[in-house]
């Protein structure tokens with residue numbers, strides 16, 4: 148198994164435990180239509196089991212109760228967690244809390260860690276991260292209208308944020324706001340920690356979307372529209388320094404994208420298993436579907452694509468572990484758009500082979516498909532990551548002299564004739 152390249156025996160035993168645990172304890176919770184309080188009650192003893200295994204909030208360093216595993220091992224863990232949308236919740240590393248805990252650990256003061264990070268890690272609080280605005284391209288986060296203005300020791304925040312995951316169930320929100328509109332683009336914004344019950348912070352709705360049926364609050368949290376109407380927070384709500392908003396936001400994204408991509412591989416594998424199972428028994432036009440050339444091509448293509456995306460992601464994780472996030476920029480951008488497409492295409496084929504059953508809610512494929520579509524948008528749309536990859540690659544190339552391609556055959560022939568004149572004359 149390829150995993151053996153990356154996991155020692157002891158760690159493999161942990162992965163095996165996780166895989167079994169997620170399938171037997173968490174998969175059943177997906178289909179019970181539990182209310183949010185019922186879900187919290189159901190997962191409480193499961194969290195204890197995870198803690199007992201030393202796997203709780205494993206994305207953090209040992210000083211914060213994590214294992215300091217590094218990105219390759221975390222990636223392998225996230226692959227298993229990705230199989231169920233509830234598994235990250237049970238393991239203390241669900242988005243956006245995991246990213247928020249990372250930036251609180253990195254940029255928070257001792258008091259901020261005590262007040263917000265500790266309960267977040269203990270699973271006693273939930274959080275949201277508010278950056279995107281409807282009126283500006285979220286893919287260019289140097290542009291936004293939400294402002295924070297100093298008033299004595301306090302800050303007053305005004306603005307409107309859009310598609311803020313879990314804002315409606317969060318205990319606090321980390322908000323990015325402009326603090327100096329005249330500063331260079333990457334130093335214009337700062338981040339603030341705002342308790343959910345602060346006057347002037349209004350959750351307008353959970354936005355009806357592919358994965359949320361109505362413009363109403365979801366008890367599980369969804370993607371909210373949030374208004375900040377003269378929200379007053381004390382000076383110690385500032386996370387990091389004034390002007391650090393962009394830099395801190397970037398910190399959430401590197402390792403986080405490895406985790407996303409490996410979770411997608413877990414989802415893709417779950418869809419792949421459904422596809423292959425269906426191929427073995429569904430009979431049409433004289434054979435099971437697994438005998439049809441098209442279906443066999445889907446299976447082969449899906450296996451190759453999952454393998455490629457998985458290895459690319461583990462490679463990116465390995466580069467982070469060996470050389471740091473900066474050195475892995477191109478690899479991270481590569482897997483973000485490539486992995487999202489693999490996830491989408493494998494689920495799409497799994498739906499196709501199941502026909503109307505695949506489209507129905509009697510299989511998990513419909514909700515998997517909706518979540519897969521979002522993966523091409525959040526954490527930067529595909530196009531932006533392609534752009535990053537191409538820009539970084541093109542840095543290593545320069546225009547040839549006289550714009551003659553390096554491989555231009557007549558030019559090379561001329562040069563070769565000169566060089567080997569003696570040989571040619573003999």
Ligand SMILES: Cc1cc2nc3c(=O)[nH]c(=O)nc-3n(C[C@H](O)[C@H](O)[C@H](O)COP(=O)(O)OP(=O)(O)OC[C@H]3O[C@@H](n4cnc5c(N)ncnc54)[C@H](O)[C@@H]3O)c2cc1C
Nearest residue numbers: 276277278279284285286310311312521524525526528530
């Ligand atoms: C499920 C989900 C959850 C989310 N959760 C959060 C959250 O918790 N907090 C938060 O702050 N935000 C969140 N977002 C918002 C997300 O970060 C933005 O949707 C994303 O950054 C894109 O911004 P946008 O929607 O404004 O699209 P735009 O920036 O307007 O982009 C629209 C399209 O323009 C094209 N495009 C953009 N730039 C380029 C380029 N350079 N080259 C070529 N084409 C380009 C792409 O096709 C892109 O899809 C979430 C989004 C989704 C879908």
